[in-house]
Amino acid sequence: xxxxxxxxxxxxxxxxxxxxxxxxxxxxxxxxxxxxxxxxxxxxxxxxxxxxxxxxxxxxxxxxxxxxxxxxxxxxxxxxxxxxxxxxxxxxxxxxxxxxxxxxxxxx
Numbered sequence: 490x491x492x493x494x495x496x497x498x499x500x501x502x503x504x505x506x507x508x509x510x511x512x513x514x515x516x517x518x519x520x521x522x523x524x525x526x527x528x529x530x531x532x533x534x535x536x537x538x539x540x541x542x543x544x545x546x547x548x549x550x551x552x553x554x555x556x557x558x559x560x561x562x563x564x565x566x567x568x569x570x571x572x573x574x575x576x577x578x579x580x581x582x583x584x585x586x587x588x589x590x591x592x593x594x595x596x597x
Contacts, residue, residue, distance in 0.1 A: 501534065515554050542584065
């Protein structure tokens, strides 16, 4: 994975997801794809009782990619963005966000 890291803490009971794109942890199609892959993994790990999210560096997330809000790609980006949250809800695993620094737009 390029833009997120996942660590398992407390004997695998906590899945720590770290957004890490090197700057503002922007939720672009690559990061969203990696998050979906992680969520699919969590679905099969019955020992995961909590998923935490945090941003590497000084900021949690600058939100969704401005570049992907252009006319030719906005529809696909919004569909992927919404699917992230539907999938996370369907996992039925409690989540916690450790927010430091800026948390803007879709990062919230």
